[in-house]
Amino acid sequence: MRSPRLAALELRRFGRGKLPRAALVALLVLPLLYGALYLWSFWDPYGRLDRIPVALVNDDKGATAGGKKISAGDDIVAGLRDSRTFDWHEVSDAQARAGVENGTYYLSLTMPADLSRRIASSSGDAPETGALQVRTNDANNYIVGQISRTVFNEVRSAASSKASRTFLDKIFVSFTDIHGRTVTAAEGADRLNTGIGKAEKGSKDLADGLKDAKSGSGRLAKGLKKLDTGAGDLQDGSRQVADGTQALADKVDGVHDKAGPFLRDNGRTIGDTARLLSDSAKTVKDNLDVLMKLAPAADRTAHGSSAVLDAVYRARCETATLPDPACADLKRARTAAAEVAGVADDLGTLVADQNGDLRTMRANLGTLQKQADALAASAPHLAEDVDDAVKKIDKLNAGAQKVAAGAKELHAGLGTARTGADTLDQGIGTAATGAQTLNGGLYKLSDGSGKLAGGLHDGAKRIPDYDKRERDARTGVMADPVQLASHDLHKAPNYGTGFAPYFIPLSLWVGAMVAYMLIQPLNRRALAAGSPAWRIALAGWLPVVAVGVLQVAALMAVLHWAIGLQMLRAAGTIGFLFLVTACFGAIVQWLNARFGAAGRILVLALLMLQLTSAGGTYPVQTSPGFFTAIHPFLPMSYIVEALRRLITGGGLGPVWQACAVLAAFTAGALTLTALAARRRQVWTLDRLHPELSL
Numbered sequence: 275m276r277s278p279r280l281a282a283l284e285l286r287r288f289g290r291g292k293l294p295r296a297a298l299v300a301l302l303v304l305p306l307l308y309g310a311l312y313l314w315s316f317w318d319p320y321g322r323l324d325r326i327p328v329a330l331v332n333d334d335k336g337a338t339a340g341g342k343k344i345s346a347g348d349d350i351v352a353g354l355r356d357s358r359t360f361d362w363h364e365v366s367d368a369q370a371r372a373g374v375e376n377g378t379y380y381l382s383l384t385m386p387a388d389l390s391r392r393i394a395s396s397s398g399d400a401p402e403t404g405a406l407q408v409r410t411n412d413a414n415n416y417i418v419g420q421i422s423r424t425v426f427n428e429v430r431s432a433a434s435s436k437a438s439r440t441f442l443d444k445i446f447v448s449f450t451d452i453h454g455r456t457v458t459a460a461e462g463a464d465r466l467n468t469g470i471g472k473a474e475k476g477s478k479d480l481a482d483g484l485k486d487a488k489s490g491s492g493r494l495a496k497g498l499k500k501l502d503t504g505a506g507d508l509q510d511g512s513r514q515v516a517d518g519t520q521a522l523a524d525k526v527d528g529v530h531d532k533a534g535p536f537l538r539d540n541g542r543t544i545g546d547t548a549r550l551l552s553d554s555a556k557t558v559k560d561n562l563d564v565l566m567k568l569a570p571a572a573d574r575t576a577h578g579s580s581a582v583l584d585a586v587y588r589a590r591c592e593t594a595t596l597p598d599p600a601c602a603d604l605k606r607a608r609t610a611a612a613e614v615a616g617v618a619d620d621l622g623t624l625v626a627d628q629n630g631d632l633r634t635m636r637a638n639l640g641t642l643q644k645q646a647d648a649l650a651a652s653a654p655h656l657a658e659d660v661d662d663a664v665k666k667i668d669k670l671n672a673g674a675q676k677v678a679a680g681a682k683e684l685h686a687g688l689g690t691a692r693t694g695a696d697t698l699d700q701g702i703g704t705a706a707t708g709a710q711t712l713n714g715g716l717y718k719l720s721d722g723s724g725k726l727a728g729g730l731h732d733g734a735k736r737i738p739d740y741d742k743r744e745r746d747a748r749t750g751v752m753a754d755p756v757q758l759a760s761h762d763l764h765k766a767p768n769y770g771t772g773f774a775p776y777f778i779p780l781s782l783w784v785g786a787m788v789a790y791m792l793i794q795p796l797n798r799r800a801l802a803a804g805s806p807a808w809r810i811a812l813a814g815w816l817p818v819v820a821v822g823v824l825q826v827a828a829l830m831a832v833l834h835w836a837i838g839l840q841m842l843r844a845a846g847t848i849g850f851l852f853l854v855t856a857c858f859g860a861i862v863q864w865l866n867a868r869f870g871a872a873g874r875i876l877v878l879a880l881l882m883l884q885l886t887s888a889g890g891t892y893p894v895q896t897s898p899g900f901f902t903a904i905h906p907f908l909p910m911s912y913i914v915e916a917l918r919r920l921i922t923g924g925g926l927g928p929v930w931q932a933c934a935v936l937a938a939f940t941a942g943a944l945t946l947t948a949l950a951a952r953r954r955q956v957w958t959l960d961r962l963h964p965e966l967s968l
Contacts, residue, residue, distance in 0.1 A: 323360055324359065324360060324361055325361055326361055326380050327360075327361045327363060327378065327379050327380065328360035328361060328362055328380060328381055328382065328383065329363055329365050329369065329374065329379040329382035329383070330351060330354065330362045330363060330364050330370075330382070331366065331367045331383070331385065332347045332348065332350075332351050332385045333347070333384065333387045334346060334347025334348070334387060334388075334389045334390050335387045335388070335390065335391070336348075337390035337391040337393070344390045346385070346389050346390040346393050347385035350385060351364070351385070354383075363379065367384060370382035370384065370409065374410070374411050380410075380411075381408065381410040382408070382409045383406060383407070383408055384406070384407040384408075384409070385406065385407075386407060389406070466726075467726075481710050487705075491698050491702045492699055494695050494699070495695040495696050495698075495699050499692055501688055501692075502685070502688040502692045505681070505684050505685040505688045506685050508681045508684070508685070509678070509682050509684070509685045511681075512674070512678040512680075513681070513682075515674050515677070515678070516674040516675050516678035518674075519670055519675075522671070523667050523668050523670075527664065527668070530664045542654070545650045545654065546650075548647070548650035549646065549647070549650040551642070551646040552646035552647045552650060556639075556643050558639055572618050573618040573619060573622035576611070576619075577615045577619075579611050579614070580611035580612050580615040582611075583607050584611070584612070586608075587601070587605060587607075587608045591605065764922045764924050765922070766922050767840065770837065770839070771922065773890070773891070774833070774917070775913075775914045775915075775917030775918045775921060776888065776890025776891065776914055777890075778833075778851065779888075779914065780881075780885065781825075782822065782826070782829075782854055782855050782858055783858050783862075783881050783884070783910075784881075785821070785822060785858075786818060786822060786855065786858040786862045787862055787874070787877045789817075789818045789821050789859070790818065790859075790862050790866045793814070793817050793818055793821075795814045795862075795863045795864075795866040795867040795947070796811075796814050796947075796950070796954055797810055797813040801951065801954055807949065807951040807952040808944075808948045810948070810951040811863070811944050811947040811948040811951055812944070814863055814867070814947070815859055815860055815863050815944060818862075818863065819855065819856045822852070822855025822856065822858070823855065825855065826848065826852060830851070839921075841920065841921045842920070842921060843920045843921075846920050847920040847921060850916060850917070850920055850929065850932070850933070853937070854913055854936060856936075856940055857936040857937075857939050857940045857943070858909075860939070860940045860943035860944050860947065861939060861943045862877050863944075863947050864943040864944075864946045864947045865880070867951065867954070868946065868947075868950040880908075883908060884908045884909070884910035884911070885910070886901050887901040887902075887904050887905045887910075888908070888910040888911045889905065889914060889915075890910075890914050909935060909936055909939050912928070912931060912932035912936070913932055913936070915928045915932065916928050916929040916931075916933075
């Protein structure tokens, strides 16, 4: 009987009852459970880190640098929340410590109170390093701690880069400020050079002026000498005036002490008397006017009357025949008329001779009248006016005393000024000499300031002057000078895709292992019939290969359509897995055929060796030396490498190499199984009574 027919007979017996059918279904589903469930559980753990509860403690108090408020803790907290790396819970430090201890939180991240201050210190005199505090507990989960260290290193790098950008930005701003100030200093040096040039010219003018000032100071000293002498005379004269005003004040005060009460008591009487005097002066003045007008006419009238009476008397008394009885009266009248004429002559002569005096008297009478009227008007407050006058005289006296004292001080001051003028004359002479020296020094200084201005201009050209765009570019480069130019040639989209090359062969090995728990590795009928060994080997191998093909189809269908595994070379992957299941079936068959019940234990042991040395998780180079040594001699090492190229891409060299290795393992295992079949055709005591059966 041929091997395919024997294989079909082996599979047909699973359809003879419900339990065999269930066993066959379980056999098909078992790799699916291993592969699909494992990959599903590991599919994208990093994409679900936001479900991991982590304590976040922000004790940062903030700081101020360059007039700006820095809140590094708040910035980091905001960035972490935006990143959604973990399920962040903002709590106190005590709550975080207790939560990490009891497992409420897997870990905690603490921003200490002095974080911003330490970061801000980078621009000060004593820079300090800020520290983010991470608290983990491997008793909760070791892997989370490892992941957190990677995440927090990125957080630390980002915070350090931001702090560096702030510090470096200040440096570049300082460059700009230094450039601007150097330009300003250069411009100032230009102005200084111009000013020193003017100063040099001015110093020459000063020297010339001081020479003239020396002559003037000499004249000033002589003039002050004369002025000092005059001040002495002024002191003496003002002293005499002060003494005179003092005597006047004393006398006036004495008279006022006596006359003051009289004036206060007789103000009305003085007013009445003044008005009477005014009236009298007016009357006399008016009569004086009449006298001056009528005196000449009265003189003529008196002489005419005297001549008439004289003629009457002669006619009636001297020449008359008979004397007139009135002659005595006429004689008396003639005498009186002669006396009146004499008086009239005297009056006329007096008026004529004293005409100027009479006019003066008339004017004085007018003045007397006005003064009397004024006195009458001021009589009611005459006492007060006199009091004011006395006060003014006293004030005049006080002023005169001050003038005398001032004159004395002036004399003393001019004496000092005279001495100072002499000193000034000597000092100006010294200053003139110094001005000559200054002029020579300023000439040298002018030359030096010119060189200074030129040097500052050259320095300003060498100091960088960055605008905001250039400053940002340079700050970014210096804050993070080394960038990781990461280019993933064949990137796995998630964690599950990366682990698929490891878990898929694991599930297929388990499928083959379980298959040979249900299917005989060596067909008993063929053994009993004495069939060729190679046909017996194929008859036990082909049913498992057929089941393996179904297992691969079911597994990859679920992985692709249910879980989402994307394969770059899907057809190649499926075909390669057919070869894998054929190889695994051959190896597991041989172990079971050759070693019997112990072979099942060897199958598990070989699985463990392959899993630990295949490099499916960490690179095999990181494993201990034993696993590195056996790595090249086990088929799963090549299967994992080939599946990586088939699923995520890359060169097919490892795939062809794996195919060759798997073909070799398959052929070798089948050959060994044939040898085992030949041995099994010979019955021995051990086969009749095995030491161990499973």
